[in-house]
Structures are given as structure tokens and as C-alpha cells.
Amino acid sequence: MKGTSLTTLLLLALVLVCPLAVSAQFKLSAEVRPRTEFRNGFKTPTSSGFDPAFFTEQRSRLNVDFKDEKYAMRFSLQDVRIWGEVPQIFKEDAGTSFxxxxxxxxxxxxxxxxxAGRQIISYDNQRFLGGLxxxxxGRRHDALLFIKEDPEKKMKLHVGLAFNADKDRLEPAYLQAPGASFYSVAGNYKSLQYAWYNKTFDDKKGSLSLLALNATLQNPDSTVSNKQTFGIIPRIKAGKVMLAADLYYQSGKIGDNKVNAFLAGASATLPTKATPITLGFEYISGKDDDDDSSDITNFSPDYGTNHAFNGLMDYFFVGPANGNVGVIDLYLKTKFKxxxxxxxxxxxxxxxxxxxxDGEGQELGSSMGFELDAVFVKKLAPAVTLHVGASALLGTETLxxxxxxxxxxxxxxxxxxxFKPTLFDSEEEKKKKKKK
Incomplete structure (x- = not known):
């Protein structure tokens, strides 16, 4: 849909919703987030003679939230573009608004x-399901969720269902026709079913989450494959130390190939007078070069916020794939005021x-390199935050x-x-009127 049409619909929704905000909760918020990047070996090693990349990409959002006693709704209009991709004077929409x-x-x-609708599906630390x-x-799903949350029992249970189809086609295809159920959108699942359970322990001693997910994937022919992911995510506080773990196992079949892969990670965070210190590791299974079986043993964190893991330079599971290599990540994280x-x-x-x-059949060394990430964060105003980051990766011959x-x-x-201001909040307006 054209960005101008979306804007018109959103403004119309505002006109219709505003009069109802007297008794319900109505909130209008916005976000403008330009990010300038200098890339010289980001995601994958650069090559001699290559020029670095320098650009600014901007996200702009307008969000409408409405909540009444029996229902809630959210509309979020978004525009993502690179500075300069559209001429100063233009008539046609660049197709960046949606x-x-x-x-x-x-x-x-x-x-x-x-x-129900297009929404963020995000749980725990977003290792496998995240908003990206x-x-x-960002990452969004067209899904139906059944949500059970009991604050008194400190329990949450979410069951999600999704079934994807191609964009609008001629009517006979949605009645009955050869290949009517074929799904051609690359990089997406045909259907999804999952259950997520979370229990928070008393006295803030930790929590436990369980995940069971099945993704149905379209094969090149009319058949489908199914891959399952099972996860256990415990968080336990032992004295002052917070212990965390992520354990995932993948099974099923993709085509004729069996899936047998796993991810195991653990960390310990110790608060000190100067700074919190986190020590951790993560092992993501790969496939040995001399493994002749057809089994898929490389784990794939398919729908997570992968940028938050394995270094900020996105060398693993973001953008260019890590292939079947897998990764062992030993890390130290800290934060200073x-x-x-x-x-x-x-x-x-x-x-x-x-x-x-290597090309001669000799085993490569296991070390791929060391990465150092530094990010400075400062709140300039209640709705304005500045981030400045720099990263360096020293790779090895293996990498x-x-x-x-x-x-x-x-x-x-x-x-x-x-810039992330709240433009209007009916609850805040009500509080102001009561004070007068």
C-alpha cells in the first residue's frame, strides 16, 4: 500500500478515535531515529582495495494506541529510507512507507x-523470538495469539498461530486451483504454531520460561517441511549473582534432511560498586566439514533479535550467513557510568x-577472532537519546x-x-484536569 494512503487511513482513524478517548485510554506517540554508519568490515571481512561504506538510514514512526475496558488496538505507521535515495523534488512514493x-x-x-493482526512477537531475552x-x-508477524496471564500466580501462557498466503491473486486461486496453497514469499514460514510459558519465582529469585514451536516451511515443490524448536530459559538469583541460561534444541525435517541441532548458553552477572560484570559463553552447533551425512546439525536462531548476540558487528546469524560453521562465543560484558x-x-x-x-583438506584452527564493542549512551532529554558506537574485529586465518x-x-x-515523544496521552490529560 502506498505511504500516502496509509497516512490518510491513520489520520482518519485519529479523527474517529479521539472523541472516544473521554472514557477510554488514547495515546499518540512518534519516533524518528536516524543512524549514520561507517562500515569497513561489518558483517563479513573486507578485502584489500574495497572502499568503506558510509550512509545514514532513518526510521520514522507514528503510533496510535487505544484501550477500552474490553479491547485494545494499535496502529503503527512506519517509513524506512536511506538519506538521499529519493530526489528533493519527486511525485511518486518511494515505497518505503508501510x-x-x-x-x-x-x-x-x-x-x-x-x-490478532500484524504484531511483534518477543519473549525473554529475544534469543529465538524477538522484535529485531x-x-x-524491525520484525513483525501476522498472527493470532491466545494470551493467559495471571499476575497473582506470576504465570504467563501464550499460544500463537499463523498461516501465511501469497499476496492478492485472481479469485479462482483462493477458491480451488492447482497450486492454490503454494507459498512463494522467501525467508518466511508458511505456518507457525507455538506455546510459550513463563513462571516468575517469589522474592524476585528468578524465572523459568519454556518454548515449543513448529514452523512449516514451503518446499520448492508443493510439499512442506516442518522444523521444531524447543527451549528452556531459566534465570536464577544466587545471592548477588544473577545466573542465566538459554538451552534450545531443533528437530524435524527440511526436505529429506533430518534436523538435529542445538544452542547452549550460560552467563553470570555480578554487580560491583563500579560496574556490573557479566561472564558468559554460547555454543551454537555447526556441521563438520567431513560429516557426509545429510543431517542438518547447524542451529538457526530463526526469529530472534540476533544483533544482540555474538558481537555487535553481526558476523554470525545476521546478514551473510555463517554457513554450517556454528560458533563458540566466550564473552565479557560491563557497563560504566x-x-x-x-x-x-x-x-x-x-x-x-x-x-x-581448508582447500587442501587440512583442519583449520578453531579460533576465528576477537571483537571489541564500545557503545556510549546518553539521554539528552526525556524523549531524546544519543548512541555512539565503535567496534573492531581482529580475525584469524580461519575466519x-x-x-x-x-x-x-x-x-x-x-x-x-x-526522538521518541508521546504526543498525546488521554490518561495524562485527565490527571492534569484533576489537579486544576
């Missing part, structure tokens, strides 16, 4: 609700998650052998300013 979210939620009772908000476009801001420092030592061979680039030292720098 609906980010459009969902409704019906509250059956105080603890049970049904939510670092990416300017700097003036009125904060400085985040992350160090990662990467190793292969499988046995890899440059497995990847296309030949440079071992790679860099990335970026700066981002986020």
Missing part, C-alpha cells in the same frame, strides 16, 4: 485475551562450532578462509539519535 503494526486485542476476562528493533524495519551517560564495553572471543577444513574477505582487521562505527 504498516509496522496493526492489531486488536479482546479481553475475555481479567486474565485471558485474544490478540535494532534493524530499522560516564558523566550523565553510560559506556558499554563487550569483548568476544569467537571459535568455530564445528570442525572445518578469512571461511569468509570471502581477506582483511583480518575490520572496523565499524555508528551514531544514532532517537
Amino acid at each position: 504498516l509496522s503494526e496493526a492489531w486488536g486485542q479482546y479481553f475475555v476476562n481479567e486474565t485471558f485475551s485474544v490478540k 528493533e535494532w534493524a530499522q524495519q 560516564v558523566g550523565k551517560g553510560a559506556l558499554l564495553l563487550h569483548g568476544h572471543q569467537f571459535m568455530t562450532g564445528s570442525r572445518q577444513l 578469512t578462509t571461511l569468509r570471502a574477505g581477506n582483511e583480518k582487521f575490520n572496523q565499524w562505527a555508528w551514531t544514532m539519535i532517537t
Whole structure:
């Protein structure tokens, strides 16, 4: 849909909803987030003679939230574009404006609700299911959710269902026709079913989450494949130390190939007077080069916010794939207060998650490199936040052998300013009137 049409619909919704805000909750918010990046070896090693990339990408959003006693709705209009991709004077829409979210939620009772539409599906630390908000476009699902949340029992149970079809086609295809059920959108599932359970322990001692998910994938012919992912995500506080783990297993079949892959991660966070210190590791299974079986043993965190894991330079599971290599990530994370801001420092030592061979059949060393990430964050105003980041990755011979680039030292720098104001909030307006 054209961006101008979406804007018209959203403005019409505002006109219709505003009069109802007297008794219900109505909120209008916005976001403008330009991010400038210098890339010289981001996502994959650069090569000698290559020029670095420099650009600014901007996300702009207008959000409408409405909540009454029995239902809630959200509309989010979004525009994502690179500075300069559209001429100063133009007539045609660049196709960069679209609906980010459009969902409704019906509250059956105080603890049970049904939510349907285009929405963010995000749980726990977003390792497997996340909104991917670092990416300017984010990640969204067209889904139906059954939500059971009981605050007294500190329990949550979400069951989600999705079935995807191609864009509008001629009517006979949606009646009955050969290939009417074929789904051709690349990189997406044909259908999804999942259940997520979360229990918070008393006295803030931790929590436990369980995930069971099945993704049905369209094969090149008219058949489908099914891949299952099962997860256990515990968080336990032992004294002052917070212990966390992520355990996932994938099974099923893709085509004629069996899936047998896993992810295991654990961390310990210790607060100190100066800074919190987090030590952790993550092992994501890969496939040995000399493994002749057809089994798929490389784990894939399909729908998570992968930018938040395995280094900010996105060398693994973001953009160019890590292939079947897998990864072992040993990391140290900390955070310092700097003036009125904060400085985040992350160090990662990467190793292969499988046995890899060079072109002559000799085994490669396991070390792929070391990455250092630094991010400065400062709140400039209640609705304005500044981020400045710099990262460097020193790769090894193993990394440059497995990847296309030949440079071992790679860099990335970026700066981002986020404007995220609340333009109108009926609840705040009511409070102001009561004070008068």
C-alpha cells in the first residue's frame, strides 16, 4: 500500500478515535531515529582495495494506541529510507512507507485475551523470538495469539498461530486451483504454531520460561517441511549473582534432511560498586566439514533479535550467513557510568562450532577472532537519546578462509539519535484536569 494512503487511513482513524478517548485510554506517540554508519568490515571481512561504506538510514514512526475496558488496538505507521535515495523534488512514493503494526486485542476476562493482526512477537531475552528493533524495519508477524496471564500466580501462557498466503491473486486461486496453497514469499514460514510459558519465582529469585514451536516451511515443490524448536530459559538469583541460561534444541525435517541441532548458553552477572560484570559463553552447533551425512546439525536462531548476540558487528546469524560453521562465543560484558551517560564495553572471543577444513583438506584452527564493542549512551532529554558506537574485529586465518574477505582487521562505527515523544496521552490529560 502506498505511504500516502496509509497516512490518510491513520489520520482518519485519529479523527474517529479521539472523541472516544473521554472514557477510554488514547495515546499518540512518534519516533524518528536516524543512524549514520561507517562500515569497513561489518558483517563479513573486507578485502584489500574495497572502499568503506558510509550512509545514514532513518526510521520514522507514528503510533496510535487505544484501550477500552474490553479491547485494545494499535496502529503503527512506519517509513524506512536511506538519506538521499529519493530526489528533493519527486511525485511518486518511494515505497518505503508501510504498516509496522496493526492489531486488536479482546479481553475475555481479567486474565485471558485474544490478540490478532500484524504484531511483534518477543519473549525473554529475544534469543529465538524477538522484535529485531535494532534493524530499522524491525520484525513483525501476522498472527493470532491466545494470551493467559495471571499476575497473582506470576504465570504467563501464550499460544500463537499463523498461516501465511501469497499476496492478492485472481479469485479462482483462493477458491480451488492447482497450486492454490503454494507459498512463494522467501525467508518466511508458511505456518507457525507455538506455546510459550513463563513462571516468575517469589522474592524476585528468578524465572523459568519454556518454548515449543513448529514452523512449516514451503518446499520448492508443493510439499512442506516442518522444523521444531524447543527451549528452556531459566534465570536464577544466587545471592548477588544473577545466573542465566538459554538451552534450545531443533528437530524435524527440511526436505529429506533430518534436523538435529542445538544452542547452549550460560552467563553470570555480578554487580560491583563500579560496574556490573557479566561472564558468559554460547555454543551454537555447526556441521563438520567431513560429516557426509545429510543431517542438518547447524542451529538457526530463526526469529530472534540476533544483533544482540555474538558481537555487535553481526558476523554470525545476521546478514551473510555463517554457513554450517556454528560458533563458540566466550564473552565479557560491563557497563560504566560516564558523566550523565553510560559506556558499554563487550569483548568476544569467537571459535568455530564445528570442525572445518581448508582447500587442501587440512583442519583449520578453531579460533576465528576477537571483537571489541564500545557503545556510549546518553539521554539528552526525556524523549531524546544519543548512541555512539565503535567496534573492531581482529580475525584469524580461519575466519578469512571461511569468509570471502581477506582483511583480518575490520572496523565499524555508528551514531544514532532517537526522538521518541508521546504526543498525546488521554490518561495524562485527565490527571492534569484533576489537579486544576
